[in-house]
Amino acid sequence: MVWLAFVGLGLKLKHLTLEALEVLKDSDIVFLDSYTSVGEDITVKSLSSLLGKPIRQITRHEIEEENGKIIFDALDKGLNVSFAVIGDPFIATTHIVLLLEAVKRGIEIRIVHGISIYSVAISCSGLMAYKFGKTATVVYPKDNITFEYPYNVIKENKERELHTLLLLDLDAEKGVFMTANDALKILLSIEAKRKENVIKNNEKVLVIARASSKNQKCVYGPVRKLVTMDFSKPPHVIIIPGKLHFIEEEALRRFSIE
Known part of the structure; x- marks a missing residue:
């Protein structure tokens, strides 16, 4: 069964927990939300370098207007997906909407909280x-x-x-x-x-x-x-x-x- 992980990154790379690193590395694809907040040194490039894998930056339009279609398309292909968020994934964001939709679809949810x-x-x-x-x-x-x-x-x-x-x-x-x-x-x-x-x-x-x-x-x-x-x-x-x-x-x- 595929899973969707909501991963909090904290406010800088050194805030990433061991659990966050483990889940991100286990993911087939990682989407980075960089529109709801900004970190000291968290970018697509720096996160990709740390994880040793490509990172896809996701836009507000793709999440809020297209209802996360790009994420659900990846899940439908059998890929395990991480949605990485600066700070904590559910504090001062609207990402609970994405989680609820995933629950309705019967997708396994993983949550890694981050420093907010x-x-x-x-x-x-x-x-x-x-x-x-x-x-x-x-x-x-x-x-x-x-x-x-x-x-x-x-x-x-x-x-x-x-x-x-x-x-x-x-x-x-x-x-x-x-x-x-x-x-x-x-x-x-x-x-x-x-x-x-x-x-x-x-x-x-x-x-x-x-x-x-x-x-x-x-x-x-x-x-x-x-x-x-x-x-x-x-x-x-x-x-x-x-x-x-x-x-x-x-x-x-x-x-x-x-």
Whole structure:
């Protein structure tokens, strides 16, 4: 019986687990999703070199518009397939849809979880994981419409004294990588419109750039300063603190700019 494996790669090649390497090497064909996230050094070339086999990069269109037809065609030919994903295959992706379709077809499923930006960002911050509320993604305005959901999430979390992890708009295929600066500007523009004191210029937030890479950068400071700071290359994430425990305050001071 053929199988379909969803393999999390982590955020860089050194994050690959022994299980991930084993499953990828046992696969007849490996498809790499490089559109939902970006890793420090994970590319078709680097992964192919590590595994000693060709890797096929798969597009958003092939997964979301064609419903993974290319993957199911390979399975129909009797090939064991791995779908490799930067981070974890089911965190901040829509790949559960692909899994459910495979289950309906009676295909054996294998899952290898990977290190995710969710755990890495929270771990880097030193904040208590159980004090985080909902996560939201800040996206660029489209057709002159600014999506206010992240603002609403921050507001709700603050009312519950919880921290907020903000992911930022990313589409590797189109070269779209939102910076923390753009995200803060968008949030400030919503604040200027709604005036609910959810995001303030003097409020301190944490920006994490290139989490877990050798060039990782963490900066904790007021929004008014971070909005113009150069954090260099994405990916970036932002953490909006809720009510801080004194240990959390001490942890954040490591990254403070004032």
